[in-house]
Amino acid sequence: xxxxxxxxxxxxxxxxxxxxxxxxxxxxxxxxxxxxxxxxxxxxxxxxxxxxxxxxxxxxxxxxxxxxxxxxxxxxxxxxxxxxxx
Amino acid sequence: xxxxxxxxxxxxxxxxxxxxxxxxxxxxxxxxxxxxxxxxxxxxxxxxxxxxxxxxxxxxxxxxxxxxxxxxxxxxxxxxxxxxxxxxxxxxxxxxxxxxxxxxxxxxxxxxxxxxxxxxxxxxxxxxxxxxxxxxxxxxxxxxxxxxxxxxxxxxxxxxxxxxxxxxxxxxxxxxxxxxxxxxxxxxxxxxxxxxxxxxxxxxxxxxxxxxxxxxxxxxxxxxxxxxxxxxxxxxxxxxxxxxxxxxxxxxxxxxxxxxxxxxxxxxxxxxxxxxxxxxxxxxxxxxxxxxxxxxxxxxxxxxxxxxxxxxxxxxxxxxxxxxxxxxxxxxxxxxxxxxxxxxxxxxxxxxxxxxxxxxxxxxxxxxxxxxxxxxxxxxxxxxxxxxxxxxxxxxxxxxxxxxxxxxxxxxxxxxxxxxxxxxxxxxxxxxxxxxxxxxxxxxxxxxxxxxxxxxxxxxxxxxxxxxxxxxxxxxxxxxx
Numbered sequence: 282x283x284x285x286x287x288x289x290x291x292x293x294x295x296x297x298x299x300x301x302x303x304x305x306x307x308x309x310x311x312x313x314x315x316x317x318x319x320x321x322x323x324x325x326x327x328x329x330x331x332x333x334x335x336x337x338x339x340x341x342x343x344x345x346x347x348x349x350x351x352x353x354x355x356x357x358x359x360x361x362x363x364x365x366x367x
Numbered sequence: 368x369x370x371x372x373x374x375x376x377x378x379x380x381x382x383x384x385x386x387x388x389x390x391x392x393x394x395x396x397x398x399x400x401x402x403x404x405x406x407x408x409x410x411x412x413x414x415x416x417x418x419x420x421x422x423x424x425x426x427x428x429x430x431x432x433x434x435x436x437x438x439x440x441x442x443x444x445x446x447x448x449x450x451x452x453x454x455x456x457x458x459x460x461x462x463x464x465x466x467x468x469x470x471x472x473x474x475x476x477x478x479x480x481x482x483x484x485x486x487x488x489x490x491x492x493x494x495x496x497x498x499x500x501x502x503x504x505x506x507x508x509x510x511x512x513x514x515x516x517x518x519x520x521x522x523x524x525x526x527x528x529x530x531x532x533x534x535x536x537x538x539x540x541x542x543x544x545x546x547x548x549x550x551x552x553x554x555x556x557x558x559x560x561x562x563x564x565x566x567x568x569x570x571x572x573x574x575x576x577x578x579x580x581x582x583x584x585x586x587x588x589x590x591x592x593x594x595x596x597x598x599x600x601x602x603x604x605x606x607x608x609x610x611x612x613x614x615x616x617x618x619x620x621x622x623x624x625x626x627x628x629x630x631x632x633x634x635x636x637x638x639x640x641x642x643x644x645x646x647x648x649x650x651x652x653x654x655x656x657x658x659x660x661x662x663x664x665x666x667x668x669x670x671x672x673x674x675x676x677x678x679x680x681x682x683x684x685x686x687x688x689x690x691x692x693x694x695x696x697x698x699x700x701x702x703x704x705x706x707x708x709x710x711x712x713x714x715x716x717x718x719x720x721x722x723x724x725x726x727x728x729x730x731x732x733x734x735x736x737x738x739x740x741x742x743x744x745x746x747x748x749x750x751x752x753x754x755x756x757x758x759x760x761x762x763x764x765x766x767x768x769x770x771x772x773x774x775x776x777x778x779x780x781x782x783x784x785x786x787x788x789x790x791x792x793x794x795x796x797x798x799x800x801x802x803x804x805x806x807x808x809x810x811x812x813x814x815x816x817x818x819x820x821x822x823x824x825x826x827x828x829x830x831x832x833x834x835x836x837x838x839x840x841x842x843x844x845x846x847x848x
Contacts, residue, residue: 322442322443322822322825325826325829328829329397329828329832332401333401333832338833338837
């Protein structure tokens, strides 16, 4: 999976977490928290969903890497490069 | 022969959850949805833990802890349970205070509190805004040495009336005191202030019934009347539990029992480091409660201007000691109108006060029964101030004490709000001591109350799921009995 597919995956997960939000105008370099009503439980849900779908493990200390879409994709790219998108 | 409540249970699971409080049930449901095999064990004959209710002849149904929780419950219920559950959450709009310092009704959100603090309490707007922002900006990793009392002194020095307004509801919600860390207050207070107080339409029985069905749908093996005697540990790794005399293997265990019972009674201190044992021993339990349950005669309506929650006190000042005293001056009334259970013709009132276990445990049987009767009578007298003809309209009244809470939940000292703040660090550190063993339950105030407990269940489920994935590559630990 490349960066583009990883971004697609994250958007798909965010859609499930914040069904009432419009994700089309999301800026990749601005913290997600500043653009969406997300709290710490929402970020935990992203972590759980990635593990469920792709068995990707994100340790608690790395949760900060999920701040923006760009940082999330950069962080996940090496972890998910050998995985097929589902 | 006694019925086998474990009939058909497997010999091994990915995870065993001990206790079906909201944290335990939510952890079980979350884990099952990720595909893990889960066994949920409850010692009582019904699920829910402190989220419970009881029935009395004549069709009375009393809720123990239904009123109320912050708006965050809607999102958590939709996410971790079902839309049906989330859609039944409704706001309680009339929150009342009545004490020698002030009487008022509020929707209990930031907007209305700001208005009250400026107009009624004559505070400068800037101070009020600064306080709300400070409370909202608090998080977990902040300084823990500032107490709630010090926080209030900083923003509203000498204003005992303001302290009472800000503190009384939170004390009712989670047992916190002026001596607890300010951050635990700030987080819970801000949660409520976001949109007010909410409840579940249909009553606790409907909520737990819907959750039970959801658990079954998710594939959780749910068992009542299953009292776990022992959590089985070998070489610093959890390997299962002993329940109703039977050993069941598991790669992970989540205890939703009281933190100290989990460590000292179910596991045993020999399985932990000395330092950890010391820390665990030093964890203080929160206080317990007394409640008086009163049902009105069928069709006897209460005027809804009484409010949904009424924080009443005859004490001149707000003091933690006075709140816990057997000489009760503060009572919180939950008024359950027929709309609590649509279709019902019943109005019910539950009066809650915080209480110390020791005060009740030391009584002789006769004194205990007499004290309980006295609690009912004095509560009805106190309520007459708000419902003048209450005695004539009552169909049923009874009381619970810290002894009652202990009996049904098996919590040490009948603790009705888990442990004090330091319990959270101990709860979180358990898996570092015993691999695969986790605790989720009311600890440290933040993780208390319905919303806190539910979210803590999810947080722990995430840890467990991660552990199960990591440990899956190692050879499975067979039960070697």
